[in-house]
Amino acid sequence: xDSAEFxxxxxxxxxxxxxxxxxxxxxxxxxVSDPSNMAWITGYDGWSFYVHQAVIVGPSGAPLWWGRxxxxxxxxxxxxxxxxxxxxxxxxxxxxxxxxxxxxxxQALAERGWQAAQVGVEMDNYYYSAKAHAVLAKDLxxxxxxxxxxxQRAVKSAxxxxxxxxxxxxxxxxxxxxxxxxxxxxxxNILVAExxxxxxxxxxxxxxxxxxxxxxxxxxxxxxxxxxxxDDRPMQRGEAHFFEIAGVYRRYHCPQSRTLFFGEPPAQxxxxxxxxxxxxxxxxxxxxxxxxxxxxxxxxxxALNKHGFSKDSRCGYSIGLSYPPDWGERTLxxxxxxxxxxxxxxxxxxMPALWLDDGGIEITEPLLITETGVExxxxxxxxxFVQG
Amino acid sequence: xDSAEFxxxxxxxxxxxxxxxxxxxxxxxxxVSDPSNMAWITGYDGWSFYVHQAVIVGPSGAPLWWGRxxxxxxxxxxxxxxxxxxxxxxxxxxxxxxxxxxxxxxQALAERGWQAAQVGVEMDNYYYSAKAHAVLAKDLxxxxxxxxxxxQRAVKSAxxxxxxxxxxxxxxxxxxxxxxxxxxxxxxNILVAExxxxxxxxxxxxxxxxxxxxxxxxxxxxxxxxxxxxDDRPMQRGEAHFFEIAGVYRRYHCPQSRTLFFGEPPAQxxxxxxxxxxxxxxxxxxxxxxxxxxxxxxxxxxALNKHGFSKDSRCGYSIGLSYPPDWGERTLxxxxxxxxxxxxxxxxxxMPALWLDDGGIEITEPLLITETGVExxxxxxxxxFVQG
Numbered sequence: 131x132d133s134a135e136f137x138x139x140x141x142x143x144x145x146x147x148x149x150x151x152x153x154x155x156x157x158x159x160x161x162v163s164d165p166s167n168m169a170w171i172t173g174y175d176g177w178s179f180y181v182h183q184a185v186i187v188g189p190s191g192a193p194l195w196w197g198r199x200x201x202x203x204x205x206x207x208x209x210x211x212x213x214x215x216x217x218x219x220x221x222x223x224x225x226x227x228x229x230x231x232x233x234x235x236x237q238a239l240a241e242r243g244w245q246a247a248q249v250g251v252e253m254d255n256y257y258y259s260a261k262a263h264a265v266l267a268k269d270l271x272x273x274x275x276x277x278x279x280x281x282q283r284a285v286k287s288a289x290x291x292x293x294x295x296x297x298x299x300x301x302x303x304x305x306x307x308x309x310x311x312x313x314x315x316x317x318x319n320i321l322v323a324e325x326x327x328x329x330x331x332x333x334x335x336x337x338x339x340x341x342x343x344x345x346x347x348x349x350x351x352x353x354x355x356x357x358x359x360x361d362d363r364p365m366q367r368g369e370a371h372f373f374e375i376a377g378v379y380r381r382y383h384c385p386q387s388r389t390l391f392f393g394e395p396p397a398q399x400x401x402x403x404x405x406x407x408x409x410x411x412x413x414x415x416x417x418x419x420x421x422x423x424x425x426x427x428x429x430x431x432x433a434l435n436k437h438g439f440s441k442d443s444r445c446g447y448s449i450g451l452s453y454p455p456d457w458g459e460r461t462l463x464x465x466x467x468x469x470x471x472x473x474x475x476x477x478x479x480x481m482p483a484l485w486l487d488d489g490g491i492e493i494t495e496p497l498l499i500t501e502t503g504v505e506x507x508x509x510x511x512x513x514x515f516v517q518g
Numbered sequence: 519x520d521s522a523e524f525x526x527x528x529x530x531x532x533x534x535x536x537x538x539x540x541x542x543x544x545x546x547x548x549x550v551s552d553p554s555n556m557a558w559i560t561g562y563d564g565w566s567f568y569v570h571q572a573v574i575v576g577p578s579g580a581p582l583w584w585g586r587x588x589x590x591x592x593x594x595x596x597x598x599x600x601x602x603x604x605x606x607x608x609x610x611x612x613x614x615x616x617x618x619x620x621x622x623x624x625q626a627l628a629e630r631g632w633q634a635a636q637v638g639v640e641m642d643n644y645y646y647s648a649k650a651h652a653v654l655a656k657d658l659x660x661x662x663x664x665x666x667x668x669x670q671r672a673v674k675s676a677x678x679x680x681x682x683x684x685x686x687x688x689x690x691x692x693x694x695x696x697x698x699x700x701x702x703x704x705x706x707n708i709l710v711a712e713x714x715x716x717x718x719x720x721x722x723x724x725x726x727x728x729x730x731x732x733x734x735x736x737x738x739x740x741x742x743x744x745x746x747x748x749d750d751r752p753m754q755r756g757e758a759h760f761f762e763i764a765g766v767y768r769r770y771h772c773p774q775s776r777t778l779f780f781g782e783p784p785a786q787x788x789x790x791x792x793x794x795x796x797x798x799x800x801x802x803x804x805x806x807x808x809x810x811x812x813x814x815x816x817x818x819x820x821a822l823n824k825h826g827f828s829k830d831s832r833c834g835y836s837i838g839l840s841y842p843p844d845w846g847e848r849t850l851x852x853x854x855x856x857x858x859x860x861x862x863x864x865x866x867x868x869m870p871a872l873w874l875d876d877g878g879i880e881i882t883e884p885l886l887i888t889e890t891g892v893e894x895x896x897x898x899x900x901x902x903f904v905q906g
Contacts, residue, residue: 177746180644200745201743201745204743221830221831230642255647256645259644259647260652261641261662264641319725323718324715326718331707331708332750337705337707340732344565351595352595355564355592356591357565358592359563360718362720443588444609455645455842463613
């Protein structure tokens with residue numbers, strides 16, 4: 131079997147972990163709306179999260195997939211559960227102010243005798259709207275379970291790590307494409323076209339999946355703003371060009387950012403590069419089992435401050451299985467106050483980005499916590515890219 | 519000026535329309551979370567909707583942009599309002615269970631004397647979570663305003679229609695890429711790589727933006743399920759291959775689907791093609807100002823049924839400005855019961871897709887309601903694609 135396939139035993143382990151967390155939280159039933167959590171529990175994979183859908187974990191037995199009738203066909207083809215665990219609601223419920231799909235979810239729970247159960251919902255995960263909550267709350271006893279499943283995903287299995295490794299080969303290939311194609315005067319969208327192509331072609335014999343965030347590629351002053359997308363302005367000398375991109379293998383993300391200059395970067399950028407490199411080295415020395423997430427951040431910030439730079443935002447977050455709009459797992463953050471114990475199998479996007487007054491610098495690394503320390507998923511040099 | 523640019527007068531008209539709708543709904547303040555609505559009101563354009571953000575329309579004056587401090591830089595570079603209308607919250611609020619960004623939104627409203635105002639929120643639009651609502655509801659008088667802004671977007675301006683036309687050239691170019699590259703035995707992801715490349719390269723001298731939905735390209739039995747994404751399985755003879763894709767120019771979407779066969783399609787597909795073509799023609803005859811949305815659907819379904827086929831789902835929806843996860847506007851639907859009066863400037867994705875037991879057929883058209891009838895945005899033939 132392909133070492134990146136998930137066995138039935140792995141899905142069973144995941145379900146057991148979720149039910150253990152439910153027991154601690156006092157939940158009998160869990161309604162999971164986050165597409166990443168839905169996929170992790172059931173294997174479901176489709177671009178249908180723009181309509182209401184969920185996975186329901188009851189007190190026992192297989193989970194249920196619930197969604198639009200049209201998408202039940204996709205569920206039947208992707209989930210591991212028997213066909214009678216897939217429930218579809220009819221199309222008149224779709225984007226129709228006269229009624230709401232969640233009415234059919236309430237009914238599905240009632241039919242299983244769960245109308246009086248304590249039901250967990252992901253109040254601050256994606257795609258669980260305030261309206262969805264209001265409709266369910268009319269008839270059910272709801273309790274916030276935001277992050278409950280996300281936290282079970284923090285430590286990756288061997289098969290998940292294999293997917294991350296394949297994604298790492300893809301992001302390396304995407305960065306090579308950038309180095310091959312980028313040149314002064316090239317409209318940004320033409321470069322992005324080649325990056326997108328590279329992301330789907332894949333690498334190392336493995337195809338590329340779509341990323342949870344499109345390539346973020348700002349230049350110059352736009353690079354003071356981290357989340358602007360591309361247009362057709364030509365790339366210029368004398369500007370920093372950001373490339374925040376991810377390789378993706380079967381929904382597992384390996385994000386990695388680099389910063390490109392045509393010609394020698396200004397002295398300020400070389401100072402920032404040196405600061406980031408030394409602070410990153412100090413940070414990674416703290417990345418080992420038993421230490422805390424904040425140990426990495428504190429070491430990073432202390433070393434960065436010594437160089438006269440500072441960073442207000444977190445310097446990393448948990449990564450793995452993701453759907454748009456975010457490739458972070460929204461659990462662990464590398465920042466002061468995060469007391470989570472680092473554990474082998476945890477994966478992070480270490481993100482020591484600096485935004486300067488006239489641009490910025492992003493040299494980031496996807497990381498795996500190992501039994502003894504930390505491993506970089508990628509082999510790309512940790513420096514500014516300089517060409518021409 | 520580029521005829522696809524939005525003037526300050528156009529933004530003022532949009533704000534006036536939103537305030538008129540607010541007055542009818544009895545709202546003094548409106549909190550807009552849907553990224554498409556945020557962009558339509560302010561021009562904001564960034565991939566930051568994975569954290570809490572909003573546009574606030576108060577009783578008078580320019581709207582406010584509110585979001586993560588890191589993204590305020592992107593707002594300053596994209597919105598039309600003065601800099602003091604851009605409000606950022608600090609990074610410790612990001613994905614931190616100890617506190618919630620919406621606390622800072624409440625504070626921003628209070629600072630402007632709006633703490634007792636009737637405040638509209640988009641309870642069933644994307645990215646407004648149940649938790650966000652619960653936090654705001656602690657201190658504010660909230661009222662559901664789902665769709666309020668979306669409905670103002672239904673009739674497009676000349677500049678918006680120009681963006682749609684440019685997007686139409688791009689989707690045509692993407693379909694041409696499919697015809698150029700697709701062949702039996704080609705792994706699907708390699709074809710998708712070329713489609714993605716084509717989408718960003720653009721067409722007709724205009725660059726391509728990212729779509730709100732990735733290319734949906736199922737084959738064979740997977741095509742019975744409309745929203746599955748790609749993998750690396752080779753394309754086969756004797757299967758239907760779906761291509762549901764959109765060209766995008768500066769966030770405006772022109773979606774169009776076609777179905778490809780290698781070799782002569784089975785007789786059932788030719789019958790379905792004929793049924794869809796005749797039903798589409800009947801439908802489009804009803805597409806003119808003064809008629810209702812349901813007139814199109816009823817004419818379509820009646821003609822389709824005559825051919826022995828039926829379709830349970832709506833046969834179209836409003837399109838225009840969009841962000842992930844959906845390129846529909848979530849207002850008008852072409853289905854029985856939708857009594858909206860067709861008006862010049864409305865844009866639809868006419869979507870007469872049929873899903874059959876062993877595959878499906880998608881031959882769809884982006885449409886513009888004109889002063890006298892209807893115009894197809896694209897010139898692609900409305901038939902099955904057959905090759906080889």
